[in-house]
Amino acid sequence: MTRSSQILEDKLLSKVGKAIEDYSLIEEGDNILVALSGGKDSWTLLHLLELLRKRAPIKFSLKVATVHPGFEGFETDLLEAYLRSRGFEYIIKRTRMLEVIREKLNPDSSFCSFCARLRRGILYNLAPELGCNKIALAHNCDDTIETLLLNQFYSGQLKAMPPKLFSDVGRNIVIRPMIYLKEADIAKYADAKKFPIIYCKCPVYNDQNMKRKQIKKLLAELEIKNPGTKSNILTALSNVVPSHLMDTDLRRK
């Protein structure tokens, strides 16, 4: 690894370590299921968690799972070969997600949010079957900021992606150790490490009208005009003033 890649790796590890500490994401004895889509983010997450696992003063284990969405051309052979050669326990969960989305998607709903809900449901069932008490997802700080704006613009809700989430049924804990990492740094790192990246072959992936792509573009424009916009939005998520909002459940009597 070059000196600049090593510096980048140290920076990413330190930010992941900070998120783990700030939100108690990993504890002694945890069995963590890492969701691997095969993209740059999930490869980076797996790699950083494995480095931390080897260095951490506490013991925890990692298993890796890919939810195969049933999209034509989505090939997992590369992932499987890479992971098995490095001794990871790896599971591919084959699904009929595409058919389910096409059959059940409400015309007013987004393909992506329905897809994300289905994937999460599959992971929620898979984790306890594999003896895992936590599920690690590879969302980064850009994903979190975009989700916050998407929810405000299109759902009328003030919510983003939390670093740690207890599922509604209380069976699973979802953790997002890369919540402080920037997408651009992850892309540089994945490139430097030459991870065997595969693409999801999703039929709507290149749809330029997708709301998330529009929000991404908007944020990039705002960042040029006012550098620091994105980091300010992220900071705002941990600096909430309930008395200055309008949710009657949150307001002090």
Ligand code: SF4
């Ligand atoms: S782009 Fe495709 S695979 Fe990705 S979340 Fe949207 S529907 Fe799912």
